[in-house]
Amino acid sequence: MDARAPGLAAGYPASMRRLCEAFSRMPGVGRRTAERLTYYVLRASSDEAAELAAAIQAVKQSVGYCSVCHNVTETDPCEICADPRRDHATVCVVEEPKDVIAIEAGGEYRGVYHVLLGRLSPLEGVEAEDLTLDALSQRVRSGQVREIVIATSPNLEGDGTALYIHRQLAPLGVKVTRISRDVPSGSSLEHSSPSIINDAILGRREM
């Protein structure tokens, strides 16, 4: 053990360094936070540590993406896509699974979803083929969709993504609407209240 060696948590037992490095790979977790989390595991009961490890494995084993809407799900198709009481001719296009949760929390929307798993961002190198846009076109071409409600974020990149989708789908003869800008401009769906989200969806306008 050479405690003078540079690098992550040099001087700690090898398995603590290994865990510290694994935590450091997570987004927004720097070296100090990784050390703090490693200490948490060291001091946690065996049951707590086993639960954390098992929960990590369980997510990888049982959660996937719905083959219809690309939302996160443990069943395929997901519960919303499999629900006969939903209006399957109305498809709300959102960026992330958490946007589905925000709109469902509103409780007014009765259609189904399409999750892009991101938004177009030329600056961050996110292009059309990185999103689930081809799958969305396929859904529209199937002829089962009457209206596409675009609920991407009301900011520059979300608006750009909405325009791209409108240009791509309008020629296919489907009605394309955009949720009302009553969702504060520059904001995001997940930070809006349920009633604001309900109003935005009810007040959607054709693009």
Added chain:
Amino acid sequence: MDARAPGLAAGYPASMRRLCEAFSRMPGVGRRTAERLTYYVLRASSDEAAELAAAIQAVKQSVGYCSVCHNVTETDPCEICADPRRDHATVCVVEEPKDVIAIEAGGEYRGVYHVLLGRLSPLEGVEAEDLTLDALSQRVRSGQVREIVIATSPNLEGDGTALYIHRQLAPLGVKVTRISRDVPSGSSLEHSSPSIINDAILGRREM
């Protein structure tokens, strides 16, 4: 699935909620951070997720506390306590394993350590029996220790802990020194440079 149910990440698949809750139990991890980390696991490769889960288990299985000095270790006694080239008659008392690493990074100290695993803090309810103070008295009573170098943090609680140890050990006839206050007052060992730590240990004074 009732997406309107309150609580942590309602609306997500059950295994994602479970992981989110496990992450939320970690210190300094709020709900949003737990969600972010859960998404990281979902999007990570199977190898990355398996490595994180395995690293958590490995820490619990292979890291424990040295029965002599109470530092974290994968062997018992730890590498420092088992090293015949160290001066086993000089024992440096620190609060946490990371203080051992800070002093070892300095490279001047050749004695051994005693890790308290905390410091006295009446406000936070940390009392003498919560630390490894009894084990420290036992080490001194064994007659093998000539000098105790107290390197608790140079702040109110670290100074209080040092005074407590001095009162407890001085009657046993051992020399008790405190590291020099050249470690900036109110600071901590781990944020001091190696040369400041070396100077503080070399400049220690009898209490």
